[in-house]
Structure formats: structure tokens, C-alpha cells
Amino acid sequence: MKRYCGTRLFFTFAFLFTLFTLTPNTSHALKMDDVSNLINSLADTSGGFNVDAASNWGNNKAYLFNGDLYSRFNIRADRTDSGYPKYLDQNTWPGVPWTDGVDAIVNWGNGKAYLFKDNQYIRYDIRADRADPGYPKYISQNTWPGVPWRYGIDAAVNWGNGKVYLFKGNQYIRYDIRADRADPGYPKYISQNTWPGVPWRNGIDAAVNWGNGKVYIFKGDQYIRYDIRSDRADPGYPKYIDQNSWPGLSF
Numbered sequence: 001m002k003r004y005c006g007t008r009l010f011f012t013f014a015f016l017f018t019l020f021t022l023t024p025n026t027s028h029a030l031k032m033d034d035v036s037n038l039i040n041s042l043a044d045t046s047g048g049f050n051v052d053a054a055s056n057w058g059n060n061k062a063y064l065f066n067g068d069l070y071s072r073f074n075i076r077a078d079r080t081d082s083g084y085p086k087y088l089d090q091n092t093w094p095g096v097p098w099t100d101g102v103d104a105i106v107n108w109g110n111g112k113a114y115l116f117k118d119n120q121y122i123r124y125d126i127r128a129d130r131a132d133p134g135y136p137k138y139i140s141q142n143t144w145p146g147v148p149w150r151y152g153i154d155a156a157v158n159w160g161n162g163k164v165y166l167f168k169g170n171q172y173i174r175y176d177i178r179a180d181r182a183d184p185g186y187p188k189y190i191s192q193n194t195w196p197g198v199p200w201r202n203g204i205d206a207a208v209n210w211g212n213g214k215v216y217i218f219k220g221d222q223y224i225r226y227d228i229r230s231d232r233a234d235p236g237y238p239k240y241i242d243q244n245s246w247p248g249l250s251f
Ligand SMILES: [Ca+2]
Pocket: 051, 052, 053, 102, 103, 104, 153, 154, 155, 204, 205, 206
């Protein structure tokens, strides 16, 4: 996000430079207030951060990832723990070699979490706080029966009812934890019928079960609160992922 802002600011200044250069006779009419307003409006267009991956760790903490950074969020206090964001590295996530970020992360509910990156995945032991030996492994028909995708899982979320949802592009799969395979009839398309109130038909970035009957779904700089029991997005969403909606989040 920092790089993204930097890029936007670069183009903003490039745009202003071009404006002054190409309109020498009228450029003086452009007051500094106008310039600063323009810069602010362009710099703030996005309104928020991106979340690449997110998971509820089951101990009142959730982890949110953005590129090579992650933050730990206190669910009850509803704010980011102090000292974050941190870098994803061998000290903070022992046994996870992906220091430039992860695609998706999901708490399996049995003391293990799964992290996905490109064509691989890692089983992470929550109590030992390190990756299990023998990982990463490849995403395959053997390791993830019924999942046809070998690369690039966008998001994964534990629904809390023995099912995990996996997302890739405009499709999703319901995975049965006990049977350890995808349910028949999947993948399905993300649509207004299958995910009422979710407007993102081309895919999502991340999803996390908050443990209170709600799931947060992230896409770009916005998020949705999804109600599990009514099986639809709550009214008033999407909202921006920013310091008001996610206190203390600064990546
Ligand atoms: Ca993702």
C-alpha cells in the first residue's frame, strides 16, 4: 500500500507538472489551494488499505497480511495490537519461506492453519508457532482432493460448520474438513445468488471468520461484513479498509 500510494503521488505530480508545462498562460490561475486540494483528492481516492490474506487465530487475535507485512488485530478490543505491522520472515513465521507475502491463510480449527502461496501450501502448527516439517507441499489432486486449482488460491475461510470455502478468480469451492475433500458440485461461480450482497464477481482478496457469526470479506481497498446465519452481506457494505474501520491498521 505504501508503494501504491507512492505510485499514485508520482502520477499526481507528473500530472501537475504536465499541466503547468502545457498551459503556461493559464497555469498562474491555478492557485496553490487548488493544487493541494487536487493532490489530496487524488492521493485519497482509494480510501484504504488492501488485505491479501486474513485468519482468525482462535485466541481473540486475527492476522491480516499485506505484501511482506502483517498485523495482529485484537478482536474484542477492536484494534490492532501495538508493535505492528511486522515483516513476514523466519523470525515471525518460522518455517514459512515466503517473505514477500502469502495468497491465503485459514485456521483449520484443529490447531493447524494452512497458508497458500502460488502452487504451494504450508501446514502451520498454531501452538508450536511454526510450520510443520515437510512443508511447503504442492497443491494437487492428492493433497487437496476435488480442488481443480493448482495455482493461486485467492482466499480461504473456515465457516465454522465443518466447511471451508476456497476462492479463486470468479469461482469458489466448499471443502469438507472431515471428509478432507471438496464437496460435489463445486466449483461454483460467485454471484448474487451464491453470495448475496457481495458485488465482487471477479473474485475476492481475503476472508476471515470473526467468530461472532460474521465473516469479513476483503477486495481491493474495501470490505464487507457477511452474516453467516442470514447468509448474506450486512447492509451498509462495502466500506473502506481504513483507520476508522480497522483502528490501528497502518500497512
Ligand atoms: Ca489473497
